[in-house]
Amino acid sequence: MRYFKKLEGERLYLSPINVEDYEIYTKWMNDLNVTINLGNFAKNFSKSKEKESVERLANEESNFAIVLKEGDKLIGNCSLFSINNIHRRADLGIFIGEEEHRGNGYGVEAIELILSHGFRVLGLNNVILRVFSFNERAIRAYEKIGFKEIGRRREAFYINNKYYDVIYMDIIQREYKCKYLDDILPR
Numbered sequence: 001m002r003y004f005k006k007l008e009g010e011r012l013y014l015s016p017i018n019v020e021d022y023e024i025y026t027k028w029m030n031d032l033n034v035t036i037n038l039g040n041f042a043k044n045f046s047k048s049k050e051k052e053s054v055e056r057l058a059n060e061e062s063n064f065a066i067v068l069k070e071g072d073k074l075i076g077n078c079s080l081f082s083i084n085n086i087h088r089r090a091d092l093g094i095f096i097g098e099e100e101h102r103g104n105g106y107g108v109e110a111i112e113l114i115l116s117h118g119f120r121v122l123g124l125n126n127v128i129l130r131v132f133s134f135n136e137r138a139i140r141a142y143e144k145i146g147f148k149e150i151g152r153r154r155e156a157f158y159i160n161n162k163y164y165d166v167i168y169m170d171i172i173q174r175e176y177k178c179k180y181l182d183d184i185l186p187r
Contacts, residue, residue, distance in 0.1 A: 006064065007117055012106055012113075014065070014066060014113050017077070023050075025077075026047045029050055033099060063079040065077060076095050077097075078114050080122070083122070088123060090122075091130075107141055108145060112145060115127060115176055116178045119178060120185055121185075128168060129147065129168075131169065132157050134164050139167065146177075150168050
């Protein structure tokens with residue numbers, strides 16, 4: 001079996017990362033449509049370098065493959081990183097690798113799953129993310145989930161002879177209505 005249903009939603013599930021998928025990740029990390037929104041569009045990613053990255057991610061505890069239930073198809077990645085257990089906070093990252101799967105609500109569902117995990121299982125209180133001001137679709141998705149803008153780093157991202165703001169958004173545990181894990185976790 002390639003994937004394991006660690007966190008299950010309605011249309012997808014989050015699984016530990018499968019290192020054998022490094023070639024798919026290499027394709028995605030060399031796709032400007034993906035990497036512009038991640039901020040690493042100027043880098044080249046070889047298969048050997050991406051295999052090392054995927055192996056590292058697979059060995060860290062809160063990095064997940066986003067997998068469609070129908071056909072067990074890998075479509076992206078999401079993670080909680082820079083986890084601070086003392087202050088109960090973390091950063092969130094996500095991407096959907098294939099264009100055909102963007103704009104279908106899969107990112108929202110994956111974030112709702114990982115937030116439920118972060119708040120209910122890991123005991124986090126605050127999750128933050130950063131997004132570039134030109135990525136309006138992502139901003140709308142984050143707002144739909146309940147993230148709020150908490151600040152901007154003005155004109156801090158330069159591409160195609162233009163500057164964009166880096167927007168910081170966060171959500172705290174009491175503001176988030178967990179949709180998942182209620183039927184599994186003890187009350």
